[in-house]
Amino acid sequence: MIAYLEGKLAVNSPTHLVVDVAGVGFFVHIPMSSYDSGRGRGETVKVLTHLHVRDDALTIYGFATGAELDMFELLISVSGIGPPLAQKILSGVQIRDLRRLVISEDAPGLTRIKGIGQKLAQRLVLELKDRIGDAPDDDGLSPVAAGRAEEAVKALEGLGVSLPKARSAVSHAIGGQDNAAPVEEIIREALRRL
Helix, strand or coil, rough: CCCEEEEEEEEECCCCEEEECCCCCEECCCCCCHHHCCCCCCCEEEEEEEEECCCCEEEEEECCCHHHHHHHHHCCCCCCCCCCHHHHHHHHCCCHHHHHHCCCCCHHHHHCCCCCCCHHHHHHHHCCCCCHHHCCCCCCCCCHHHHHHHHHHHHHCCCCCHHHHHHHHHHHHHHCCCCCCCHHHEEEEHHHCC
8 A cells, every 4th residue: 555655746737646756657636625736846745645456457546634535535435436436526525514414414415516416425424424423624623623724724715825735834823823723813823834
């Protein structure tokens, strides 16, 4: 199993990366949530990975955070959801929103996610509602702190910061402060770290 890849970025696309690791280019499929348009060619990157093995192919899926990887692996454990659909689901909804929809058994809400029909939504609820609560949230924050963090991320995005960089800066800002810090302080600290 390949746990992660670290190397020079050769190709940066919303759907995939090519990571050059010691002269070998690894093609890595990514969800939109892991895409960072601010990354430049030749920049050093580290991507958490899941290696999917089939008879005719070895496919690598990459993620910016452990929470994305964990949710991807939960999704592909559901019958009828393969890696491409799990990638599409993660591209269409934030992890905490997906968890909320499954835990609240909101099958109609799940059908609003591209690629999920009524039967698949019901299967997701049935197979994941008891297991999805154990999956870590984006940063392991309390729901209140996670809400403030998301608000800070959106504010940084409004200032032109890419989503992955905004999430990383906010995560570091919250890690360095009391979780009760107001959104303004989180944004200020995140901007300092950018």
